Amino acid sequence: MMSAADETRVAIALHGGAGTIERNAMSEELEATYRAFLDDAIIRGYEQLREGRAGLDVVVNVIQLMEDSPLFNAGRGAVYTWEGAHELDASIMHGENLDAGAVAGVSTVKSPIALARAVMEDSPHVMLASRGAEAFALERGFDLVSPEYFATERRREALEAYKANEQAGLKPEADHKFGTVGVVVLDQAGNLIAGTSTGGMTGKRWGRIGDSPVIGAGTYADNRSCAVSATGHGEYFIRHTVARDICARMQFGGATLDEAASTVVMEELIEADGEGGIVAVDPAGRVALVFNTPGMYRASIDATGRKVVGIYGEDETP
């Protein structure tokens, strides 16, 4: 039997969205449901990595668990646009060759992260949008679903509350823009992979594209520095190229993963009023789970095998 130290290092971290997630606003049952889901998902991803599965497969597999669950704002459970539709975004990036794929504004694709992977692997492009992306999905034989597949009562109520608020001239609920999911891994081949999938913001209009499908903003991976998936108020994450900047601070500035992630999320973004968080992993299998909101659904297992599962700010960190 080998000890942990004899084996090839792997690591994984995931998020299910950041925002105003507070203990007193959540039932014990719902909290337990989230914790059990996060715990199960991180273990399943970690086991796949330990079995030697390619990081790309693991990122897609774990994101699909979350896309298929109505607990998260991605795939089934995605929020509604202003017009009462769903427009899903996703992206994925491989740190070895900087290969990347992204889709924005798709309404009929069951797994946007799988489509993002197909854009990366089977098209000459990086980013496809809306009906064009759906035509590509159809050509590639993807599972297409009717809009009802994405319909959930909870998100329908959130749209109605958002519209009522806006019509009354009130500030929108703080959480109308959160709930994105993302996964980052270090696999046995030493590759860093990042992926992100989302339904975007409740009540979004005009074909709004957030940070999730923008390479460099919501997702980035480079074996020379780190892999990052972000969640939060996407406009700020685009303007600050959050995912890329964390990697760039390591690559060009010599920062550690923790230093880079903390500077971007806890200094730059707070100064700019950009709420949200990130999960990241570096080539040594260190993980960072950093957020400037009251909570972030999150889990990780680093290269030493240490597991963390958390929801609120006061939960343990890696």
Next chain:
Amino acid sequence: MMSAADETRVAIALHGGAGTIERNAMSEELEATYRAFLDDAIIRGYEQLREGRAGLDVVVNVIQLMEDSPLFNAGRGAVYTWEGAHELDASIMHGENLDAGAVAGVSTVKSPIALARAVMEDSPHVMLASRGAEAFALERGFDLVSPEYFATERRREALEAYKANEQAGLKPEADHKFGTVGVVVLDQAGNLIAGTSTGGMTGKRWGRIGDSPVIGAGTYADNRSCAVSATGHGEYFIRHTVARDICARMQFGGATLDEAASTVVMEELIEADGEGGIVAVDPAGRVALVFNTPGMYRASIDATGRKVVGIYGEDETP
């Protein structure tokens, strides 16, 4: 009378696309037309900056000159998609607060750069796409045009050649993906602004989004480092977050503008096979015009007043 040294420094650089632009493939008349256009555009932008106009206005004004000209692949003169339509992209960024706006895949908006500015100034979002972006344009009273406005014989022939090539199993013409326009400035207030506008790639499909509307890829501006507008094979520019990386190498790595731009364009991109180029300006009013293709339509006037206008690789550089 004041000498140049007494006045507030301003600088401007522009590009009209990079690619296989070679002397023996261009008539003398067409070359003279391009040179006169570039010379006129750079002087007009420079004069506006010297008069104290805000850099944001100057970037939009000079890009609109190029959008309105059929010489460039932006606005009128944009290339055709596979389906024979036009899908225009643009983005703009202000280096003071990292404000940014972008539109992707619009078909009815006369000036995509003006719409990108409106997204930045009059919407809560950074990036709007396709029909949604057009609905926003309509609400904001923008000039909408019919598809015929963008129709040009030269680009129609390019699409036909592209399709014939593809049907014959041949490699596409090298230049089917070039011709984007972009402008970067340093204004009297010390602000760095960048903007980019394009019709994308001839024969593009599936709602492909290139680097031009992607903040960090085709466009970036940060008063702490530089302003960059890129042109080239957009997929590579997204994966390498080219515009942001040039700024990041200055901000985090202490590189000069020339060093940062040369490393990214002449080393990283060449190694990855990513053809194209950039124009950039730093807070001291130094400019960089760097490309790894045989030519790039370009012009600049730096803070010392030195003007450069060029097309081929062997033309003078700043």
